[in-house]
Amino acid sequence: MQNFEYHNPTRIVFGQGAIARVNDLVPATARVLVLYGGTSAKKNGTLDEVKAALGAREIREFGGIEPNPTFETLMEAVAVVRREKLDFLLAVGGGSVIDGTKFVAAAVHFEGDPWTILETHGANVTGALPFGSVLTLPATGSEMNNGAVVTRRATQAKLAFRHVSVFPQFSVLDPTKTYTLPPRQIANGVVDAFTHIVEQYLTYPVNGFAQDRFAEGLLQTLIEIGPKALAHPHDYAIRSNLMWVATLALNGLIGAGVPQDWATHMVGHELTARYDIDHARTLAIVLPSMLQVRRDSKRAKLLQYAERVWQITSGDDDARIDEAIARTRAFFESLDVTTRLADYNVGADAIDGLVAQLEAHGMTQLGEHNDVTLDVSRRVLEASL
Amino acid sequence: MQNFEYHNPTRIVFGQGAIARVNDLVPATARVLVLYGGTSAKKNGTLDEVKAALGAREIREFGGIEPNPTFETLMEAVAVVRREKLDFLLAVGGGSVIDGTKFVAAAVHFEGDPWTILETHGANVTGALPFGSVLTLPATGSEMNNGAVVTRRATQAKLAFRHVSVFPQFSVLDPTKTYTLPPRQIANGVVDAFTHIVEQYLTYPVNGFAQDRFAEGLLQTLIEIGPKALAHPHDYAIRSNLMWVATLALNGLIGAGVPQDWATHMVGHELTARYDIDHARTLAIVLPSMLQVRRDSKRAKLLQYAERVWQITSGDDDARIDEAIARTRAFFESLDVTTRLADYNVGADAIDGLVAQLEAHGMTQLGEHNDVTLDVSRRVLEASL
Incomplete structure (x- = not known):
């Protein structure tokens, strides 16, 4: 730790x-x-x-x-x-x-x-x-x-x-x-909280057992209640858990004593600033590609995520990682949060401008290893098209 | 919740x-x-x-x-x-x-x-x-x-x-x-933290998903690291997790929004006051019997505990509950914390005095349902002989 x-x-x-x-x-x-x-x-x-x-x-x-x-x-x-x-x-x-x-x-x-x-x-x-x-x-x-x-x-x-x-x-x-919130805002909230947890969990292992178990528990809860929160807006049990989980996702607790990433957020911010895409939707676009592009440096934690959050235990390491990332994307899509830049009418021609914005804001060494350079961010954006 | x-x-x-x-x-x-x-x-x-x-x-x-x-x-x-x-x-x-x-x-x-x-x-x-x-x-x-x-x-x-x-x-x-602590104090610490979590977790379900996942994660961590903490006193990863888990076990977080029990502690306190038995050891003596005697009112959570903490999935409901309680006792014993009053030279003749102490201290309606009367406490003590 x-x-x-x-x-x-x-x-x-x-x-x-x-x-x-x-x-x-x-x-x-x-x-x-x-x-x-x-x-x-x-x-x-x-x-x-x-x-x-x-x-x-x-x-x-x-x-x-x-x-x-x-x-x-x-x-x-x-x-x-x-x-x-x-x-x-x-x-x-x-x-x-x-x-x-x-x-x-x-x-x-x-x-x-x-x-x-x-x-x-x-x-x-x-x-x-x-x-x-x-x-x-x-x-x-x-x-x-x-x-x-x-x-x-x-x-x-x-x-x-x-x-x-x-x-x-x-x-x-x-x-x-929260009962009267539009479904879009509930879905965004689930994705936002989910990504907050991933940013603090899916880095590299440091033997933070309690932090890992807490993060996995919160992720599993969001997977369980996310679709129900949309289907049953007046279900107090579901909405109360969504509210408390979203708070616990970013109150400092699960991130104490472990590395943190936040590259997905930083890249997502540029999408919001430039194209006015909802914050949570930028995370849904960027996160799956971010995990894919950085799968080597996040390997141990991706395997842990696959097993402990998604119960994926069959297939070789790469297959399990692929499935975990695919399930993450499918979870977002199941909430009607689309996960491709194309879904928001942003094309390949936008990437130069986004990378320039990242550079202008000093976002040139992101992530838990400070190795998410502008080049890596570019590849993430390309993988998000 | x-x-x-x-x-x-x-x-x-x-x-x-x-x-x-x-x-x-x-x-x-x-x-x-x-x-x-x-x-x-x-x-x-x-x-x-x-x-x-x-x-x-x-x-x-x-x-x-x-x-x-x-x-x-x-x-x-x-x-x-x-x-x-x-x-x-x-x-x-x-x-x-x-x-x-x-x-x-x-x-x-x-x-x-x-x-x-x-x-x-x-x-x-x-x-x-x-x-x-x-x-x-x-x-x-x-x-x-x-x-x-x-x-x-x-x-x-x-x-x-x-x-x-x-x-x-x-x-x-x-x-x-903590490296230089005697094994006895480390073992006591594990049992104390474990019981703190159980007192806030093993009551009745109120759809506190995050609280339940956090409690289960802390219990699983203690089960994983407890014996290692004794075997490898200078292992920083183990000792740091033990320290943080014990803090998280009783800082209000996992008990917020859920019922709490504490009957085991209250009965245990009388054992310490009268026979000077280490606090944690009184918990190890009382907890398994407390769960056994109150298995009906704690049924749903005992089954959840069996499945999610001990991965017990075979056998009928009663068999799974029996096994979960037996595993709890065996865990304490594996740390060299004995779990019977007889191990501390306390016999059946002590029970009247202990019940009288409980009464004198107003401990007549304990537990999450206030239904742990002096009679229930007596049965718990009898089951702990």
């Missing part, structure tokens, strides 16, 4: 009816900005429920945070917080709203150009406004970690930052709030 | 050489009481390493905390803290030292008789001194939770308390510090 440090101070309040607890979780004297995305939080009543829980507190609202939150929009929220002298943020939505809220929290008192927070990946952050979240979309794990991804509309740059000060103080997870 | 709240603010610093990090983790101006147990922390150099890491800070030492820490001894430590106006505690040792330190932390500024902290199980605690731990013995999980068990020597009462203020601020886990 590798040496590690693990610290996650976010309080999770989980279950049907949990939103009422917001009243205990937000300081009584807080001046709150409630941040949300599109109109669904309004239409499905979640926003009203949150406002009711906030009671007599002074609140302002900021809606319109995009599925891939933009720096431009978030800076408008920063201006509202500064102008109205608000001191607590409450994100109501999915990963995009929570990611955006983290950026707003870090930017409000930041001296200098807040875009540099992204350029330095958080290294220059000195503090943040306190904030909490009410999660409505299980997917990104942002509700229990200190990372965020923000896109600059003007330059198509999609960059990540993390800082110790942007753990949510609390996150409220009510699985019934 | 049941509704739950999960919050664990303890920072884990894990790995070979981690003790040096104590210098960053303890406030620079802290006046520190270093608490430890017997002479092993001195002899094996851990105490010196900790003191070196504390540098120029003002420190006092308090040794002699017993394997089952006593109120009487801990109150002496409280007196030292008060007299010397110390403001930070650092536990160096295993679960007993850390449990004892939690009590000292809560007692120092407590108004009234500190024994009532145990009598109320922590309900009357209002705060605690900050503290950290340097773990040397993987077993109890105390390094990453807010519970503690303290024994009153005068009355043979062994009682637990928990409070939000007694999470360690940090815990340093260096697996190499």
